[in-house]
Amino acid sequence: MRVTREQAEKNRERIVATAARLFRDKGFDGIGVDAIMKKAGLTHGGFYGHFASKDALAAEAMTRAIEDSLRWQDGLADIDELVSRYLSAQHCADRANGCAVAALGGEAVRQRPALRSALTDGVRAQIDRIADLLKDGTSKARHRRAMATYAGMVGALTLARAVDDPDLAQEILAAAREAFGDHVATSHRASSRR
Amino acid sequence: MRVTREQAEKNRERIVATAARLFRDKGFDGIGVDAIMKKAGLTHGGFYGHFASKDALAAEAMTRAIEDSLRWQDGLADIDELVSRYLSAQHCADRANGCAVAALGGEAVRQRPALRSALTDGVRAQIDRIADLLKDGTSKARHRRAMATYAGMVGALTLARAVDDPDLAQEILAAAREAFGDHVATSHRASSRR
DNA sequence: TGTACATCAGTGAACGCGCGTTCACTGATGTAC
């Protein structure tokens, strides 16, 4: 049954937002069009009125997921707080609403160019944001440290989620929080001056 | 046609070894039983004479992949060399023969317990190995630094592979090599003494 | 050592299910007068 244009647009939005969460939670191959549409409160048949293919939705969903993962950091002015939140038990447990790069980075290599491009934009944006929070050094040096810090964050989250022992997971998160918090960002600077 | 028991055992081995490489290259959902058997020089029908299911093979292949990814480090006595090799352009390009944790860590959450358990063993072994290469500090402190270093390595490799810009990928690898090489392992120690 | 039979590793056709995609249809919305 037909629906207002406004409502149709809202539906489309909801599909993208739902997919952005479900893909992060279950992976691109782990969730189907049918399940996404059902979760969005629609039936699968209408899908192709909104998107050319599942891949096309995946690319849009990745863009959305990247936006989501950056948004929670808005207003954070402290690298230590950023790192603590990123490496929190909460973020570790909540794949669906967490960092898209950590959740989908490993699968992205095999996805469409548009999707990889969206992810790359997200990586760049995240590196810039971390670099902005590092106070000392040239822009170039801060970006270098930001890349290493971001790598540490993504890796620690990936490891903590992959491992089947909750204690080990917590140890990894704690070790990374200590290593990549601001006091070490400082020591990185010191070492790169050597 | 029947084959020597010895040959059958070799075939089984080859299936596991092939799968260990193909899964790392294409992901668990990205490669089928048919393709694995073909690559191993057999036909798919014989598969279930060797394994109970694709999942069962995946668990064995993960164990094998973990062993592979640890073996190339044998004889390395220098943390800097370990980090350099792990974060080399070569390792970045060669998913199939590289670190199983970086290649499959993101998908492991959704796999069988046996597979996750194999991966967890691998993570522990890798952390121990890095800790052994760090010369100063208590065992506990070295393990803490090893976890952060390993996280940085896995994250940097994941990011470099995920991104669609080769220049950015190289920058990330270079930044991580600088940050997680031994001179910074030293500065980590310094900072944890603060 | 040689022979006869049982075993069983590997083959390839076939099955069945899941999932991406298509399509005829419905009925509410949008529009022309």
Place this chain on the structure above:
DNA sequence: TGTACATCAGTGAACGCGCGTTCACTGATGTAC
């Protein structure tokens, strides 16, 4: 503003392909005598 018709968002059945799994069969290996 009201009426008549065209449009089209969403529905649900159906299609077709890929893939994990099964199975009857083959013929070489393994074994009993």
